[in-house]
Amino acid sequence: MQHDSVETAGELLIILRHAPHGSSWLREGLDAALVAAAFGRQVTLLFCGEGVTALVAEQTAGPLGQKGTQPTLEMLAMYDIDTLLVDQQALDERGLTAADLLLPVRPLAPPQLAAALAAHPLVLNF
Amino acid sequence: MQHDSVETAGELLIILRHAPHGSSWLREGLDAALVAAAFGRQVTLLFCGEGVTALVAEQTAGPLGQKGTQPTLEMLAMYDIDTLLVDQQALDERGLTAADLLLPVRPLAPPQLAAALAAHPLVLNF
Amino acid sequence: MILHTLNRSPTESRVYRQALAAMGPDDRLLLIEDGVQGALPSLVRHFGELEGRLFALREDLEARGLAGRCAAEVLVVDADGFVALTEEADKTVSWF
């Protein structure tokens, strides 16, 4: 990851900190990202904490047919949301690597997390 | 605390794990206790984790006039709810002692916590 | 014997410590919903002493893509097995 590229990364940073299926936080955060992108805003996503599990490749629909968030994640590129930052510590803590994930991501160490927050005029934390 | 007295303590154990004001969990747990007592059930309360702060003596109404839970706690004796157990570790962690609390309580160590849960036919965790 | 359920990950919530402190020596713990993350090999150490008494719900593992990543010592049960665990226990206590 280039430190500079985070600092010029866009207008809106959406932090996703919740797992799929357990609550609507992840979905509602992604909805905010898609709507912002649809209105022409440049959006960066940052997956922190439990949010990194949103990217685990093998996830499925829920037992009652809850579709989960994988279909939404697969639509991000269509909305030109292609800066996906992840909290490296959160991956490490769960024994995950970038290779376990659905989409290409840029892992960040804590000083870079702070730089990402500082670089975006608006930060929404879900 | 007598180990025996927990083991014969009543029909219903209500565990209170949330602070006053921040959420309705504490109030809704106390409501369940009062209703059960009003219907003649023998109720034991167990304050765990953040729930121990519900008993801090100096609490007040909230800035918008939220009454908080202190008035309800002061009604417990009227409902014959007089077995108030607290998680000793939760007090210690917050630098609190029984002298800081509104009401007389019986501090429990972990093995006694487990005994209290085992001794009551119904346990509701709030 | 009590069945305890836990729906929070030990990485996010410390309620697992309350659950462990309240568990008797024969009690069982079932990880459900976001709690199944605790079954990952790197996180299962938070439940150290529970070998043979630590369960995780298959449907919730699968929905999160974690079914193939579960630590060997975790006993995986489906919804039918969850019901069976509640039959075997005197009562069930939920931690959240």
Place this chain on the structure above:
Amino acid sequence: MILHTLNRSPTESRVYRQALAAMGPDDRLLLIEDGVQGALPSLVRHFGELEGRLFALREDLEARGLAGRCAAEVLVVDADGFVALTEEADKTVSWF
């Protein structure tokens, strides 16, 4: 400079670690709601490096009976001071 707010106690939720990891060297942290419990002397160590940048909301401390129990290094502000902090910061990020 960013103002971060935190409404969870470090005894219950580990989200404070996420907030700390995302804070820049000049950023400030304001404890509100259940988060004010972190201002207790026995818990303030969780926020180790923030001296001079750690705040707690007076109204929430008072409602919980904690106003007289706050660690000396925590800067106590009322709702007016909360607004002032948001004026001084470029933006505010809420952790929950």
Place this chain on the structure above:
Amino acid sequence: MRYALLVQGGPYSHQAAHSALRFAEAAIARGHHLETVFFYHDGVYNAARLAAPPQDEPHLVDGFRSLHEAHGTQLKVCIAAGLRRGLLDEREAARHGKQGHSLEAPFELTGLGQLIDAGLSHDRLITFSP
């Protein structure tokens, strides 16, 4: 055995209601009698009459209604928790001078005492919280 469930999470916001329905199906499939589902805390929102969930998501209200219709499960909503959150049947709306109602049948408003009764009289009470 006679089972009761306690649901404390709102629909879609948390998985609690989904988990409760899944457990209900499995318990019934194992031959148990699911007598009561009690809704408390934000769980009362599951009884909202006007909920319009996305077409491609499971319809939770229909799921609970099916339990009632197929198995006689009573769907009991705590009246005090409901009033605070805007869940009123026609009678309570009239009592509070409000027009209309927001509670879906066959959910019914009831006192918290019924949760305690269910917990003590049924063989098992399983709680699903947010």
Place this chain on the structure above:
Amino acid sequence: MRYALLVQGGPYSHQAAHSALRFAEAAIARGHHLETVFFYHDGVYNAARLAAPPQDEPHLVDGFRSLHEAHGTQLKVCIAAGLRRGLLDEREAARHGKQGHSLEAPFELTGLGQLIDAGLSHDRLITFSP
């Protein structure tokens, strides 16, 4: 300055709405213009028309209404989050074939795009979550 608030917690269940109202009063007292309060996630429940809170508790709906009446604050409820949770105005109820409505005026249903707009066009956005 021009302020926007984002409220994500339901009334009474969490302190978020109380904290937002308290902040709103203080911001206005310091001479700021509170243009928008946006309700998302469980915050949409604050707009429930039939809520009947206890007499001895602050009435949150009245509190938000006062902001609108005294200061022109717009009370915007995310339509998608509201529909899932049963918060409908008359138009949406008709569109979904439902009788009645559950949204209190002057709260209004609006798209999530308005949250993004408020966040980027106002000087400050402060979030209160459960």
